[in-house]
Each structure stands twice: as C-alpha cells, then as structure tokens.
Amino acid sequence: MTEQGQVAAGFFGSVDEVAARLAEVGYLASPAVATTVYLADRLGKPLLVEGPAGVGKTELAKAVGRVGAAPLTRLQCYEGIDESRALYEWNHAKQLLRITAGREATGTEDPAGGSAGGWDATRDDIFSEEFLLARPLLTAIRRTEPSVLLIDEIDKADVEVEALLLEVLSDFQITVPELGTVEATHRPFVVLTSNASRELSEALRRRCLFLHLDYPDTELELRIVRLQVPGLDEVLADSVVRTVAALRALGLRKAPSVAETVDWARTLLTLGADTLDERVVRESLGVVLKHQDDVVKATEKLITEATVATGNARTVVHRPAAD
Incomplete structure (x- = not known):
C-alpha cells in the first residue's frame, strides 16, 4: 500500500524472486537490476532506466509484465508528442x-x-x-488490476511533456477539467526508458528510482545467448559474444545491441555455421551492424587482428582459452 492508499503492483516478494522469475520469462537480471526492480515494485515508485540503445531497457518492462501476467500500456515518446497523444x-x-x-x-x-x-x-x-478518448497514461491510471506502464524513450519528448508526467508520477492521478480527477486504485509498475539523448529534469528524476543499464559483460551476455538460442554450439556462442564485445570497442557509429547479438547467434544457427570464419562474417555482419562505414571498419579490424594472431585470415576470432 502506498502513502496515498493506492495498491502497489506487488509482483515480487524478494530480490531473489525478481531474478528467478525474470529468468523464467527470458530476462537475465544482474543483482543491481533485481534489487532496483524489487524496490520499485514494493515502494510503488516509477523506475527510470537509462543507457544506450539495445541494452534491454524496454524488454525489462515487458518481462515484468510477463511475470505478473499483467497488461502492458505503452507510451512511445517522440518529438512533438503532446497532451492529446499522452493523456x-x-x-x-x-x-x-x-x-x-x-x-x-x-x-x-x-x-x-x-x-x-x-x-x-x-x-x-x-x-x-x-x-x-483515453490515451496511454489515462488508460494505465484507470486500470483496476495490477499492470505495467512503459513510457518509452522519454528523452525524445519535449520538456513540456515531462511537466505533464509530474502529476501522474507524483500522485498517480490525472485531472480532466470537465470530469474531475481520475485517481489510480492500483498503481501500475512504471518504467521510463531513456537513451540519454538529452538531460531529463531534476523534478522528473526525483520522482523515480534510477537504474543505469550498460552493455552486459561477456559472461552475462553469453548466458543470454545460450538462453535465447539454446541450439547454438557453445564454442560458437562464446565466439559470437567475444566478437561483439570487440566490435563495441571499435568506436563504431552504432555499437551492436544485445538483441543484435542474439540475432547474430540465431543467424549462424540458421546458416548451419560452426565457426566464425571470414566468409561467414562478411556474409552475416549486416545482422549486427547497420551502417556501411561500420561494416567496412569492423571487417578490416577483425580480419587484420585474426591474421596477426593466428597467421590465418580465415579465422576471425579466437577460440575461448582453456581453463
């Protein structure tokens, strides 16, 4: 129960339960993520998740919804969105x-x-x-059962839209002048995502718990790939993850996301590849890189490093070192 007497979502009973139940629906959460999600759930506080594109911010909200078998209401923000599209x-x-x-x-x-x-x-x-005509925010506030509200890419919206959110995120209520104030009976589990393309207001941040998501380390990303693509050879999965980590270190125009790592793994499984050789990389690199200058830069770098390391230009990445 919140300070306003509203019922919080109450999807989780402990931090360990967060990690376990999210894993059941395909989302592997670090201890920091599991703890912050648990606190947001129990305290009835919105969760602001910030980080680069493709690290699992939006998927986190969807996973919470799957755990609770709860309806998800999504407000996709964009430049120019206004009250009539949000409220x-x-x-x-x-x-x-x-x-x-x-x-x-x-x-x-x-x-x-x-x-x-x-x-x-x-x-x-x-x-x-x-x-x-109820838009996403009003729809979420009026739900009478536990639900999830995803406010996606809030950094793309104008500052004026942030002001509209303050009443919603403070008291979970919306005032319609002609009808009165609509107050939530069940607080939705709220996730706001941001790619940090602009600085969000302090007033908005104060109302939220904060979580920064970055690209996972190779160990966690390998677990994600194995979970999402169980039929892929373990050695090849390790090669994919290590190669993607190397790509992210190149300072590319758009670094590969976790979702693109998984897509690449699925692509290799579909192609029946058993190793990342030069031909496979050249033919499939477009799955993880979406700009031609990135493709050229990455291909040259990967093959050059492999040639120096192995003396064989056909071997693009190293096999994992023996324990």
Whole structure:
C-alpha cells in the first residue's frame, strides 16, 4: 500500500524472486537490476532506466509484465508528442455529430432549442465519458488490476511533456477539467526508458528510482545467448559474444545491441555455421551492424587482428582459452 492508499503492483516478494522469475520469462537480471526492480515494485515508485540503445531497457518492462501476467500500456515518446497523444483528448467529430443531432431534433440552429438549461445538458453530454478518448497514461491510471506502464524513450519528448508526467508520477492521478480527477486504485509498475539523448529534469528524476543499464559483460551476455538460442554450439556462442564485445570497442557509429547479438547467434544457427570464419562474417555482419562505414571498419579490424594472431585470415576470432 502506498502513502496515498493506492495498491502497489506487488509482483515480487524478494530480490531473489525478481531474478528467478525474470529468468523464467527470458530476462537475465544482474543483482543491481533485481534489487532496483524489487524496490520499485514494493515502494510503488516509477523506475527510470537509462543507457544506450539495445541494452534491454524496454524488454525489462515487458518481462515484468510477463511475470505478473499483467497488461502492458505503452507510451512511445517522440518529438512533438503532446497532451492529446499522452493523456486524453475529446472526440471532436463525435461531439459535432451530437450537436448536429440536437439541432435536427429541435428544428433550430441551437441544439438546445433556445433553452439555457438545454444547452447545459448538451454541454454535459458532449463532455461525458462517451466522448473521451483515453490515451496511454489515462488508460494505465484507470486500470483496476495490477499492470505495467512503459513510457518509452522519454528523452525524445519535449520538456513540456515531462511537466505533464509530474502529476501522474507524483500522485498517480490525472485531472480532466470537465470530469474531475481520475485517481489510480492500483498503481501500475512504471518504467521510463531513456537513451540519454538529452538531460531529463531534476523534478522528473526525483520522482523515480534510477537504474543505469550498460552493455552486459561477456559472461552475462553469453548466458543470454545460450538462453535465447539454446541450439547454438557453445564454442560458437562464446565466439559470437567475444566478437561483439570487440566490435563495441571499435568506436563504431552504432555499437551492436544485445538483441543484435542474439540475432547474430540465431543467424549462424540458421546458416548451419560452426565457426566464425571470414566468409561467414562478411556474409552475416549486416545482422549486427547497420551502417556501411561500420561494416567496412569492423571487417578490416577483425580480419587484420585474426591474421596477426593466428597467421590465418580465415579465422576471425579466437577460440575461448582453456581453463
């Protein structure tokens, strides 16, 4: 139960349960991630997850939803998004039809038939629930069961949108002037994601627990690949993870994401590859790199290093060292 008397999501009973249940749905969480998710769940606080693209920020929210078999409401932020796309708006076309129908019924241009009381009734009618279009934030607040609210890429939205979020994230309520204040009975588990393309306001940060996600170390990423692509040879999986780690160290225009590592592993399994040789790399590198200058730079670097290390340009990466 929160300070406002609202029921928190309550998906998890302990930090260990967070790690275990997320793993069951395919998300491997580090101890820091599991602890922060547990605190956000128990305290009913929004969770701000920041980090480079492709490290699992959005997937974390989806995984929490899968754990709780809870509906997920997603607000995808973008430049220019406003209140009408985030909170709610009125169905103006339907309102106009209602007014037109009133005019036809009274036989005058006045839908209220010249009566002040009639107009009050018409106004109350067209600003009722029937004409309200709930957008993601209002939809999430009105849910009566545990749910997940994902506010994705908040850094792409304007500062004005952050101000709209403050009421939602402080008291989990939204004020609709024509209808009153809508208050959550069950607080959703809220995840805000940011790629840090701009600095978020301190007011927004104060309302959240903070979690920074970076690219996983090779051990954790190897576990992720083995979990997501169980049919891949373990030695080849190790080679994929080590190669991706090397690519991220090259200062590329767009470093490979964890999802792209998994995609590459699936690609190699589909191709029936048993090693990362020069031909396989050249033919499949587009799965992890999406800019031609990155592909050229990475191909030259990988093959040059392999040639120096092994004397064989066909072997692109090292086999894992023996224990």
